Amino acid sequence: GHHKGVxxxxxxxxxxxxxxxxxxxxxxxTVWNRTLSKADELAAQGALKALTVEEALAANPLAILSxxxxxxxxxxxxxxQGSLHGKVIVNLSSDTPAxxxxxxxxxxxxxxxxxxxxxxxxxxxxxxxxxxxxxxxPISVFEAHKETLTVLTSTDYRGEDPGLAMLxxxxxxxxxxxxxxxxxxxxxxxxxxxxxAEQYLAYAKENILSLPNFIEFYTPRxxxxxxxxxVDRLAMGTASVExxxxxxxxxxxxxxxxxxxxxxxxxxxxxxxxxxxxTSLIEIMKQPNA
Ligand code: NDP
Numbered sequence: 001g002h003h004k005g006v007x008x009x010x011x012x013x014x015x016x017x018x019x020x021x022x023x024x025x026x027x028x029x030t031v032w033n034r035t036l037s038k039a040d041e042l043a044a045q046g047a048l049k050a051l052t053v054e055e056a057l058a059a060n061p062l063a064i065l066s067x068x069x070x071x072x073x074x075x076x077x078x079x080x081q082g083s084l085h086g087k088v089i090v091n092l093s094s095d096t097p098a099x100x101x102x103x104x105x106x107x108x109x110x111x112x113x114x115x116x117x118x119x120x121x122x123x124x125x126x127x128x129x130x131x132x133x134x135x136x137x138p139i140s141v142f143e144a145h146k147e148t149l150t151v152l153t154s155t156d157y158r159g160e161d162p163g164l165a166m167l168x169x170x171x172x173x174x175x176x177x178x179x180x181x182x183x184x185x186x187x188x189x190x191x192x193x194x195x196x197a198e199q200y201l202a203y204a205k206e207n208i209l210s211l212p213n214f215i216e217f218y219t220p221r222x223x224x225x226x227x228x229x230x231v232d233r234l235a236m237g238t239a240s241v242e243x244x245x246x247x248x249x250x251x252x253x254x255x256x257x258x259x260x261x262x263x264x265x266x267x268x269x270x271x272x273x274x275x276x277x278x279t280s281l282i283e284i285m286k287q288p289n290a
Pocket of ligand 1: 034066075
């Protein structure tokens with residue numbers, strides 16, 4: 001077959017999984033990492049260990065970056081600017097949309113193109129079915145390298161604006177982190193009453209599995225910008241969340257997360273939304289941070 005080569009820069013848990021997957025799929029893989037010893041195991045599996053960033057970039061037209069954040073990209077590429085011309089940099093480090101846009105402009109200044117990517121699976125998901133990553137950047141560049149990128153995960157191309165992959169990534173992260181912390185809050189309360197995480201598990205799952213029905217119900221209303229109080233009223237929701245916060249206080253626990261939720265409900269009440277749905281809180285969320 002034709003020669004398939006790829007460079008992987010950054011060998012944390014994610015970069016290691018990526019380089020290993022490319023090797024298994026028959027790619028010639030060149031790796032570089034700040035801490036060079038992290039390349040040893042991959043080298044034993046057949047990866048080429050570049051000694052410098054320049055060497056890593058020169059090896060292939062495509063370099064995949066898997067780093068803690070975009071600042072790490074500058075730390076690595078600033079000393080190798082002369083090797084960037086004509087290269088495609090696929091940055092699979094997660095960061096903000098603004099950071100991705102700045103990076104695209106910075107790379108363009110050296111004749112390189114950025115494809116930004118946001119990986120939605122842990123390292124164990126790389127190369128396995130059901131994995132997915134958001135991509136954004138020039139469509140022609142994405143299409144030209146889609147086959148290589150699909151070795152890692154299925155791809156979801158979101159558009160030309162390099163910030164879009166990070167925007168979709170952060171949209172998923174805000175739901176993931178706040179949901180997972182709400183789960184931890186519930187377990188903390190259960191534990192305070194002698195109920196184990198294991199005993200509570202079935203109830204947590206049932207609750208979370210009911211959420212798709214709620215978001216499907218409210219989506220057309222959000223789309224229309226309408227918040228009728230026909231099935232739920234903010235005044236009812238406020239009382240409900242007050243009960244949640246009081247239950248935490250009665251147990252002597254930190255109510256941080258439900259207290260933040262209650263703060264939003266109270267601002268909605270102050271704005272006169274008592275008879276509207278709790279979805280009217282989105283109007284408060286859309287206001288600039290005071
Ligand atoms: P790590 O934070 O463990 O990756 C660290 C990598 O970044 C290492 O190669 C490290 O080098 C390098 N690095 C950090 N700072 C610098 C610097 N200043 N100069 C040079 N190199 C630097 O992350 P993961 O491997 O876990 O993940 C990589 C990316 O993938 C992250 O953006 C993460 O958000 C994203 N991601 C991770 C998931 C996961 O479950 N792990 C899931 C989905 C996305 P060194 O070895 O020398 O320290």
